[in-house]
Amino acid sequence: MRQARIVSVIVPTCDRPRFLDQALASIRALEGPDLTFEILVGDNGSNHDATGTVTQLHGAQHLIVTTAGAGAARNAAMRAATGEFLAFLDDDDVWTEQHIRLHLQLFDRHPEVEAVFGQVVMTDPDLRPIARPIPDDVRPDGDHLKMMLDGYFPQIGATMTRIGVRDAYGYFDETLLADQDWDWQLRIAGGRHMEHVAVPCVLFRQRPSGSYDALVLRRIPYTRKVFLRHAIPVWRKWRSPKEWLHSYFATLLGFYTYFADAAVERAAKGDAKGVRFAVRHALLVFPFRAVKQLVTPTPLRAAFLWSIGLGARPLAAEDTALE
Template structure:
């Protein structure tokens, strides 16, 4: 029988968003009780002077990180974690009351498990208008989970609770990745260890205003493609056929494709020629054949192309 509260190390990377960090830390502390305690590690590679004071106000350890990127921040926290379990939360998201305890209960019931995933709830930029919890169904175990994760299921890191041994068995986040680093780390766990799942809404995932991060999407596309091939090719045995592999690849990148298509149509209708052009290029970079076909065959895409071509301002 466990004596005293379970200690969970919670790593919170942050970058120049003190106005959001406070809410994230508050959502963590709200879960504490006599059975559960948190060692919060705020890893800051943005250098915002307010962040140290905010971290200290919530009893968190503040860690200044010189290297840029979320991987470097998470690694700085991972190295200092002393809890029996490790969890994560980005500074712009929030935990829900059902988080952590549900995963620990599953881990206690099965010592062979190294970590447990839960459900995320998408919201608007104000953490309002929540969507249905996802994934909607069990993502599978073993090879089935690996196939799901390589076919478009991106587990939100804020729903994952792992045993501390995972840090030593799997290693740290890849600091060369500017995007897809969280999926890469979770895929390494899924390939080498055993992950479970609990059907419990665990966190609020803050959405961004549509079209506010076009440039980031171009970078993330390249990194997510790299992560897919890094893990899918060595695990070729899990694919029943080359067609299944191709469908998985399409599933991994399709959200980028539809992002660019949506931006293309909206930008063209508003007379934003440069932005519409970049969105077309983005869609072609994701799926060249599909994008070419849609520009010809889909009425809304064809109209956007014509609108853009008729604009007189230069690209």
Template sequence: MTLTRRVSVIVPTFDRLAMLREALACIRDVEGSGIQADFEILVGDNGLKEKTQLLCLEYGAIYVPAHVRGPSSARNAAMGAASGDFLAFLDDDDAWVRGHIEPHLAYLDAHPEHDAVFGQAIYTDPDLNPVSAPWPAAPGSGDDLMRNMLSGVFAQIGTVVARRSVIDSIGYFDTRDMGAEDVDWLLRLATKKKLGFVATPCVLFRGRAPTDAQERLRIRFARQVFLRHALPNALRLWKSPFDMMRSYHKQLFHFYQHFTQKAIRCAENGSPGDVVEALKVPALYLPLLLASEFVQPRPLRTALLAAGRRWLNGGAGSPGWIVRWRSDR
């Protein structure tokens, strides 16, 4: 049987050879599972070039150097070299599961008005052991889909298959949006009502604890992407400014949790300065949400009150001036 479809698989990488090997192996495994298409793997690399080239040769992948740091640049370089009818994506630290791709191709065949379709991801631990059910369950369509995507529903890029013509219609990934470039790219499709969904598990999404520096950077760009897409479409997506604000809070809530949970840990084990540092980000980006923590006896308020009593009594983490004041009494 002659295969007439070609799927160009875009894999950005940067100095993670062991994970890249797993990613390339799982792509070839999906290709060999009976799917009626052949795969062209393009590895966009802005890291260890010689070693990555050798690994690409081993898996029959095309090596594409990217001369600017960041996953957007690596993806864009690979997309520019793609020759397939369709584009699929996989980050080098994630893994596809069998059953991916074919439902997406069938969906695009049945919906010529759509340029791309995404499926479901499964959160895993660092060893790719699943820790969640497939998500999202039912993200909606049209304006409902876009509103949900601006309210915390995350379309993971590894679940996406797009027509290659999408490059002409919406362009490449924005290299300025570090950590939010995939959300921006998919929202461009959702704005045009060109994005569909299939309830099919597609990718194992490897979980790793982010650093504070990473989250500070990501929340800044996530906010920019939200405003970029929300403001021009606000009148058709939300009934009131309060509804839009609720979506904004949902979109950034996982960043909020990261820093408020750190503030609780610092209140229990650290100093007032550590707590203040942890709360700077939520105070800057989500001040109303942070203020609501102090209206009711929530964990953050409880932890801060307990820490305040401990510090005033000269306990662990007390500022030096309180310790000196108590010793002079």
């Protein structure tokens, strides 16, 4: 009988013991005679007692980190890892029962593969799915670097690597307080030894729409920095400057959509100031698209005109349904 595989699981956390408890439980639920997890929790929060209690409950190692950021927490855990493979999970997400074993099978079939990423299921805060698993397709040429630079951000909870990537590609960039996981996975994808399994691996909690302006604004400059860091050296992947710019804006599209949707939702709630704030930042993120939607009949235009006193307040979807 084959000895159980040991996978080191890297879990960054910051003062969310209730979520962390769910995350660690989902990891332990996958163990069996063939599979053992070494769980390493990098904790750069302030409530170490509560976090320590949860980690102890699940037999995890509790590593206190003094540097802020998920990158620093992950690095501390990675340095302590002794398993054959590395896997990851953020403290507010959970693994599905389908995760890990298909990754291992692919690693066993293809010794040259360094990393495998799976599908992600977006959920509401109560872990109820709100969308189909993504990605639902991948590039047929296997160029996952180009796929990511065209706007795909693989959620690291669905990614697994051989322990050797730690030496081959280094650790997370701790100067990046956002998108350090995207940056790290882009490095690995650049080695052209990354593969994909079409199976839902992680339930990825989403915050309520329009509720995290500060987080989005903080992330935008890091997303730009990471894109330029990886896209400029491989500019020949694009057939023209226009295509290169299309990829650049594709990486920012989610931020634009966040603010455009927030403007419409805030208009329905009667928050004129919030509408103007959202429209201003939509313009800063994606000016051409924003202008187009502001001069043509769109929900964004209706929301903005109301916010400056030039139109009726748009109704919320549920209010429209009652008419």
